[in-house]
Amino acid sequence: MRILKVLNYIEANLSRKLMLNELASVGCMSPSYFHRVFKKETGRTPFEFIEEMKMNKAYALIISDTQRVSELTEMFGYSDYETFTRAFKKHFILAPDDIRAIVLKIKNDMNVGSEGILIKVFEVDNISQIQNKLDAIYVDLKRFFIQKGYTEADIDKGRVLSIIPKLDQIQNGADVIKNKFVIKEDQKIWESILNQHQNDNN
Secondary structure, rough: OHHHHHHHHHOOOOOOOOOOHHHHHHHHOOHHHHHHHHHHHHHHOOOHHHHHHHHHHHHHHHHHHHHHHHHHHHOOOOOOOHHHHHHHHHHHHHOHHHHHHHHHHHHHHHHOHHHHEEEEEEEEOOOHHHHHHHHHHHHHHHHHHHHHHHOOHHHOOOEEEEEEEEOOOOOOOOOOOOEEEEEEOEEEEEHHHHHHHHHOOO
């Protein structure tokens, strides 16, 4: 219960720089004991947990397009935009502006809502290597399906899009984002995911 109280306090004060002594006081523990208990309960140090919570909330706001990216720096207590961007890229590989551009491209071109978008970044040398990461993709998507309450019919309509770095020889066009990425659909990957989903339900 004491850790839960601290978690609620963290969530209510994400715009502030929280100190270990302050959090320990909220949990009615000494700083050293609080640090040990917190890591045991959450699997993260207090400051790892705080940064992860900030980044997940920032990501959700970027995906939903409810907040300008430039406003997130102050909202989550970062000293400047560059510091916020570095923290964001550490968690999501891509910069917040890049993810915003990708989401807007998907929403505008495919008429989908933000609730139906899940971005997972894999660093690979070529698109065929994504097949080797199919298990990880499937685990993330299964969690996403359950969390959002999607039906079998919703899942069947799903699509997998690959966002790959734009090569110099690729001309600008409808599928280019910020002159940095190229978007393409990978139906074979989605079919493989559906096969895993069906096998899992049998």
